[in-house]
Amino acid sequence: EIVLTQSPATLSLSPGERATLSCRASQSVSSYLAWYQQKPGQAPRLLIYDASNRATGIPARFSGSGSGTDFTLTISSLEPEDFAVYYCQQRSTRPTFGQGTRLEIK
Amino acid sequence: QVQLVESGGGVVQPGRSLRLSCAASGFTFSSYTMHWVRQAPGKGLEWVAVIFNDGIIKYYSDSVKGRFTISRDNSKNTLYVQMNSLRTEDTAVYYCARDFDSSGYRTDCFDYWGQGTQVTVSS
Numbered sequence A: 001e002i003v004l005t006q007s008p009a010t011l012s013l014s015p016g017e018r019a020t021l022s023c024r025a026s027q028s029v030s031s032y033l034a035w036y037q038q039k040p041g042q043a044p045r046l047l048i049y050d051a052s053n054r055a056t057g058i059p060a061r062f063s064g065s066g067s068g069t070d071f072t073l074t075i076s077s078l079e080p081e082d083f084a085v086y087y088c089q090q091r092s093t094r095p096t097f098g099q100g101t102r103l104e105i106k
Numbered sequence B: 001q002v003q004l005v006e007s008g009g010g011v012v013q014p015g016r017s018l019r020l021s022c023a024a025s026g027f028t029f030s031s032y033t034m035h036w037v038r039q040a041p042g043k044g045l046e047w048v049a050v051i052f053n054d055g056i057i058k059y060y061s062d063s064v065k066g067r068f069t070i071s072r073d074n075s076k077n078t079l080y081v082q083m084n085s086l087r088t089e090d091t092a093v094y095y096c097a098r099d100f101d102s103s104g105y106r107t108d109c110f111d112y113w114g115q116g117t118q119v120t121v122s123s
Helices: none
Strands: A004-007 A010-013 A019-025 A033-038 A045-049 A062-067 A070-075 A085-090 A101-105 B003-007 B010-012 B018-025 B034-039 B045-051 B058-060 B068-073 B078-083 B092-099 B110-113 B117-121
Touching: A004 A085, A010 A019, A019 A033, A019 A085, A019 A101, A033 A062, A045 A062, A045 B110, A070 A085, B003 B092, B018 B034, B018 B092, B018 B117, B034 B068, B034 B078, B034 B110, B045 B068, B045 B078, B045 B092, B058 B068
Parallel strands: A010 A101, B010 B117
Antiparallel strands: A004 A019, A019 A070, A033 A045, A033 A085, A062 A070, A085 A101, B003 B018, B018 B078, B034 B045, B034 B092, B045 B058, B068 B078, B092 B110, B092 B117
């Protein structure tokens, strides 16, 4: 099983700031990496698929990069609605998720 | 618009069974591979099972293999999971999720999710 490790566990930032979230895989997943956003009491929402492709309707301030074992989700300028938990997920083998990064308001 | 609505959750004793349903609308259900994903209280996400659009090919996580059965009724636009021999560690919110690809292929990328149904296994 491929283990995904996300860092940091919690990120405290202010609206308007840039957020950088990391996801590291225990072995190469090529570009088969997705990012999801989850707000309390809600289902996850697909943001990025295949490392760098924005899903339908996702604002341009969200971007993804990386390949192999190291990936990054960047939110260029935080909006109030962006504070949530973010998960990465690989689909190179049987799907697994990271443990999540909580993005909170500073 | 795409809608996935889960139902059937509840409180059940260890060793008992439960069947969850997921009613789909707003898209051609029979064209899509579908998944179940769960989330234990305060925990992350865990993929549970997948069923291809034809309803024949199915795969399971090791943690539920032999106890859970995924199925679908394309005439009713509904996805199911039959959960037998339930354990306390199966306690979670269960989500149904649509696979990203519209040709029936399995990508394991989940583009739409339902709101989930709570399953609590407790004596």
